[in-house]
Amino acid sequence: MKQLTYKLSAAFVLAVLLLTGCTKDFKKLNTSPNNTTDVLPGQLLAPALVNTLTYNLSRNRNFNNELMQVTVDMNDGEGRVFRYDFNNTWADYLYNNWYIQLTNLKDMYRLAADTTSPEYNKTYMGISLICQSWIYSLLTDAYGDVPFRRSNLGRDSLIYEPQFDQQKDIYAGIFDNLERANVLLSTSQAIDPAFDPVYNGAVLNWRKFGNSLYLRLLLRISGKQEVAQQAIAKFQEIAGDPLDYPIITTTAESAILKWTGKAPFQNPLTTAVREQDYRAPGIASFFIDHLVAWNDPRINISLGANGINRWGIAQSTEGFKGVPSGYLPGQGGAKKSYFLSNTSTTSMQTDPLAGMILNVAEVKLMLAEATVKGWLTATPAATYYNDGARLSIQQWMPTWNVDIVTHLTNADMQWNDAETLEEKMEKIHLQKYYALFMTDLQQWFEYRRTGHPNLPKGPGLANNGVMPARFNYPVYVQSANPTNYKLAIAAQGPDDISTQVWWQKP
Incomplete structure (x- = not known):
């Protein structure tokens, strides 16, 4: 397995060099960088996850944390992200590399779905669909409309200039994939624990992660009037049916790729960022x-x-x-x-826990929000809120056992049913802000959705002091896929950081 991992990693590095060089060869973005003809489906999982989390941690550190006031760049030069001022080159890194890993995950699904092969395996099919859904959700929440139905078809279908799907349709496609994954994993087959750096072969936990991701994304679009009723109803169905839709309920079930310190599972903040x-x-x-x-x-x-x-x-x-x-x-x-x-x-x-994907505290706080909005009634909002705050701490400090109500009361953060909805939302999302620490761009996405927590506005902010709503598209897309690029901006709005994505618009 180690030899294969190094082979894939080397191919990945070559692909990135080709993609980010001055030629910006767009065909490479839609063609697999790896020769997967002799690879088992499970062998593609760990490299895809490690690489995706490497990109996520990089932009969590130098983009999300700056926008969301976790850190402040002490450089006074131009183009400071914490001032809502960044140039177009920020767009390329995640766009290019997320699509590369989607190709690998689609290959994983294709290999596992071959019913004539001894490698036919419903579990790998389901896991692939969950991971694809995760990455597509990151792409569309960061950029808006992006290629979805016809993406990553350069090798198989010679489609090098894919259409951009509207975000509404991308979300519908993601939900379809998560439904399929839940069914596939309900009659799952065993997988080799050595191929699974997140759950060590515990298939039920993958199913819980997929359904918890489903909740995250339903909540994200629940404020969009045209789909709100359907999104809320599906949220209620998942939250109320643990048999058919199991979700994450403990810290052990949180979706985290734990960095062991041994290749290839080395925290990329160590390998890619100098100490100074x-x-x-x-x-x-x-x-x-x-x-x-x-x-x-x-x-x-x-x-x-x-x-x-x-x-x-x-x-x-x-x-x-x-x-x-x-x-x-x-x-x-x-x-x-x-x-x-x-x-x-x-x-x-x-830190081993820096490979954060989706944790139990986020799930509890999602349920708290749904309860204060009246979608759920079986459990008090205070219970979900207290559990979320406690598990947010215990994810990092498992032996911490102070009574959470006492702790929150001493912090003047105790739950109060008499408060307004906005006051409750601020409390929930302030706790969620810390629960999402080290989790890709989720703090930014949630702030854009809710306006919480209340971030102070410094006098040096650009963009009229308005939180950026998206990344612009990579510059090379304008020349490499001009027809579909123009159609995308005609449908979504100008290609700049102030154009809101579909679920943000009234």
Whole structure:
């Protein structure tokens, strides 16, 4: 397996070089970079997951965290993401690389679906559909309308200029795939645990992840009037039927690729980011101030190993202090707290849990939101909220056992049924903000959906102080796929960061 992994990784590197070079060979984006004729379906899973999470962690660190006031780039130059100011070159990286891994996952499905082959396996088919749904959801939530039905067909169908599907149709296609995956995994076959770096062959947990992803995406489109009724009804069906739609309920069931430190499962923040670069951004005031006010155990040094807090955040001489985001050039002041690099005993740069995909705390807080909106009635919203806050901490600190109601009351974050819907939403999404720590671009997506948590607006923000709504399309798409590019912007709106995607529009 190791030899195969290295073979795939080398092919992947070559593909990226071809894709990101000055020629921007668009055909390569729609053609498999790997020779998979002699590969077992399960052998494609780990490389696809490792590579996808590598891209996700990179943009989580230098894009999501800057927009969402986890960190602040202390550089005063132009093009600072934390000022809502970034150039078009940010668009290429995720777009190119997510589509490469979709090709590998589609190959995984094709190999597993061959009923004439001894490798026919419904489990790998279901897992592939879940992983494809996950990546397509990231693509459409980051860019809006993107190729979906006819993407990744360069090799098999010679389609090098795929049509862009509208986001509404992409979501419908994702939901179809998640339904199929749930059925396939309900009569699943065993898989080799060595091929599964997320659940070690526990097929039921993959089914729970797929249905929890389904909830995430139903909630995301639930504010869109034309589909709200159907989305809410399906959310209610999944949440109310644990037999036919099992979902994630424990930290052990959270979808996380745990970085073991051994190739190929090495935390990419270690392998791809220099120590000095990792330490360079300052912690933002918004992120650290709440944790300090709550006496949050994730930054409590007394609970860490060797005097280091769980999230590996350095203290300044003033304690845990942050830098206000969105400051005017020249007015940022000195960096205070920052994330410790891999030379520290505890660092996110080496942490096994940095391979976060979807965790139990997010699920509980989704259910809390659905309950306060009146969609669910069987369990009080307070129960889901308290569970979400507790499990958000215990995902990182399993032995933490302080009574959660006491903890939240001391933090002045206790549940109050008498509060307004907006006040409840702010509490839920402030907890969710921390539950989504290290999870690709989900904080950004959820902020765009809800406007929560309430981020302060610094005086140095560009884009009229409005949170960017999307990435622009990669520049080369305009020349490599001009007809479909023009149709996409005619349908969606101008290709800029202020154009809202379908589920954001009124």
